[in-house]
Amino acid sequence: MSMDYREYILDHYRDPRNYGRLENPTVHVEDSNPLCGDQVSMDLLVEGDHVTAVRFQGRGCAISQAATSMLTEMVQGKSVEEVVRLGKDDILEALGIPISPARMKCAFLGLRVLHKSLVLAGLERPEHDDEL
């Protein structure tokens, strides 16, 4: 298995979508991967039952930053119901390349931050046992 860094991944890495902060986010969450130090923070604006705006900032590898950038595209403008359902498979599908076990934590860092945000906003139950 070889992780090949496709052009679109490098593109998201070098030119991340929805990068930055929101003025009045519903929720702001930061997290890091304790094993490598990669960081992601995310702002969500929830209006009614939709996520109307999302921004992220981060430092880290191409995988973690591109995956988060892609994730924000999936979140933007979607219903809370849809966003809550976003999971690992969606990330892996978006990345579209094989991810080695050690890099899974990178791929899912943004997702972890997203779900922490949803929990904090009271839109999702904390799922203690889910290892993101």
Next chain:
Amino acid sequence: MSMDYREYILDHYRDPRNYGRLENPTVHVEDSNPLCGDQVSMDLLVEGDHVTAVRFQGRGCAISQAATSMLTEMVQGKSVEEVVRLGKDDILEALGIPISPARMKCAFLGLRVLHKSLVLAGLERPEHDDEL
């Protein structure tokens, strides 16, 4: 190598010499073997430059108790100079049977107490590095 329990060892074990306490000892020291719990306490009476009386009490195996009993016979009435020089070889010679490595600590328990006593009585320098 087999440690054979000769008759004289059993004799010292069952009928220890110089057993008991002194009324006014110059020094009283107790010690135990942390690894097996064997105990020996010793009273010495030093008059002038001679050890004029010695008594011991103890609980433990035939080797530790017989060796201590034999040791008190070597001490009794000897000059301090002679007593200070008593060492491991004297014990092993007195026991007269091969002692396995694990039992060395048993054989030398009484000797350890003797030298602690001499140090306490100011008759000997503490020899930190000697492992009795």
Next chain:
Amino acid sequence: MQDVVEVHREPRSVEEIRRDFPILSRQVHGKPLVYLDSAASSQKPLAVIEAMNAYYRSSHANVHRGVYEISEEATEALERARTKVARFINARQSKQIIFTRNTTESINLVAYSWGWANIKAGDLIVLTTMEHHSNLVPWQLLAQRSGARLEFVPLTPEGLLQLDVYARLLEQEPKLVAFTQMSNVLGTINPVKEMVAQAHAAGAVVLVDAAQSAPHLPLDVQELDADFVCFSGHKMLGPTGIGVLYGKRELLEAMPPFLGGGDMIRSVSLRSSTWNDLPWKFEAGTPAIAEAVGLGAAVDYLSALGMDWVRQHERSITAYALERLQTVPQLRIYGPVAEEQRGGVVSFSLADIHPHDLASILDQEFGVAIRAGHHCAQPLMEHLGLVATARASFYVYTLPEEIDVLVQGLRRALEIFQV
């Protein structure tokens, strides 16, 4: 509790099992080794030795932070071992399994981390007089530093806990109750499940020392409902250098870290840090990776035998030993008479022969390895009015013929000591 597939296997004969243990074919003093000291440390089957061997030969690297193949393999191996141990004791989640060096460190971890955060001056800690030093000294140190009180459940003459006194001590609402599931001296198996329930009703947190039980009895931590359970790899066919602390999730989450350093942090700045998730919060520095792999192989081996079989085998060996030992004149056995109340451990004394002398004779003339001494349980020895006992203990590889050699040796010792 074990894999269903494994439990239903054809039971193997003890002779066959013995072939898995290379050391059992060695000689000492010209006689075949008769190893009757498994309660101190068990021997290791080839499967355990080879698992570690293979790990070092093909997959060793530091874990968790490596992005390359062999580091991923090593991490996988470590975490798979954790999952195996979790399943072996039926823990809900593998993150409840913290790897330590041994039972002793597991207990100290709780005493330092949970203890410092929760035990205050005047608080009561309840122990028993049959505890191993490892489940006693850590609480003494904590009591001395915090000003907490220690009280002890005493024993009946037979060596059972006085459960009425236990109930009365619980009325004083202790913060912590800590006791062993099986005595390493008397063999007594304590009624842990009932004792835990009573302690919980009284509001106490419960730590169970499973050093002697995890290797020998089916162990289901959810059924026992204990808050902390501690045991050692080396007593259950596994390697030295690894032990286990199982804890309830909420307690472990709430506890401050014990050792600080690499791997247990989330982020570090010069003056403060935040902590990693369970179980790594409690595993500072490079873990005992190969040892975890070995322990994983050991629980696989035990699961394949089936812990019910293990218990059954030891019951019958113990029954045989009790019967045969009673034929030796002037031999006194300590501990419960009822077989179902004791594990595969028999302590005894013989005439006025000191246990050390007995052990030397058995070793040198018969190749028999027994333990002699206070067995790290001096307060229990005090209770028995002894300085030391002789102790024979059994495991999956013990044969009735080995008991016969022991008995022969004891008779010879009587001769030598002219009793």
Next chain:
Amino acid sequence: MQDVVEVHREPRSVEEIRRDFPILSRQVHGKPLVYLDSAASSQKPLAVIEAMNAYYRSSHANVHRGVYEISEEATEALERARTKVARFINARQSKQIIFTRNTTESINLVAYSWGWANIKAGDLIVLTTMEHHSNLVPWQLLAQRSGARLEFVPLTPEGLLQLDVYARLLEQEPKLVAFTQMSNVLGTINPVKEMVAQAHAAGAVVLVDAAQSAPHLPLDVQELDADFVCFSGHKMLGPTGIGVLYGKRELLEAMPPFLGGGDMIRSVSLRSSTWNDLPWKFEAGTPAIAEAVGLGAAVDYLSALGMDWVRQHERSITAYALERLQTVPQLRIYGPVAEEQRGGVVSFSLADIHPHDLASILDQEFGVAIRAGHHCAQPLMEHLGLVATARASFYVYTLPEEIDVLVQGLRRALEIFQV
């Protein structure tokens, strides 16, 4: 320092040495493994693997308290390993060698035992900004609990300690100074001997983190005169699960125990206990016996090579690596330029490629194992203005050809990232 007999042996070729390490002949992703992560954990020679193997197959038993043959053999093996380690670092006595799990536990032992007894509110502890988390977090925990202050010796742009600041901090009369002998990120070798002397003149106790130096440099604790020296077996050809704390005798004697339990006591009653002699006072519970045997074999192996040879070999490999890496465009190397100021560790970054991505590419396309990340030194990363670096590190088995493969891989990464 080493056995005279061994040092004068004919030096062996690196190719020959490599044959002693089974893992070095394995493939990853279809390519020969190029292992450049020895600073995280070294590989193990057959001599070490086989020593543990043989121990389990023929001499395993619990130590210290056994009166029978195999327990005597096991005790002997453990204590002989202690003597070997003592000789390896030129400790005056083997009782100054305390076996722990790893460097991290060694440092925590000092922080808990010596620290709790000696550090009071307002006391100053001096560290450096290049410390590994394991030599930082234990002191943060101690400072938080005791109210002590932490101050840090900063680095020059090149990655050397600012020794003028160190001297000024010493004027504040710290109680403790703790620093690494070699940075695991920058490779910087600190002038330990001078720093210890200055700290002693200021009345401080000194702990040296030798996790990176003990495996790679001739180490003479009497010459350095440090009060405590800590290192890990797994980084110096030895097994996981064992580390060392060396301490000066008077300090160790005066320190209260750390972990309580079996083996570390002299006598125990229900409410109080007295402690065993050194080193056992600090070794509670069943020790990592097989691991000590393995570590003994590891120091034998290193002594046979000669630590001067080891240092020399790594110097030349490092010089070669620095030279070759400089040919890669957009590659930036961190740490001292002068070769004699650095060990066999090179941290670098390449263009805007994150070290994790670099490590993945090197692993998957070239079989090269390097480390990527913060290397458990986040404050140092902060100082460098980075989240992570890539790091290649070398040992006795590293060949120049392996550096060539690394460089080839780095060029390929530039292509993939279209830099």
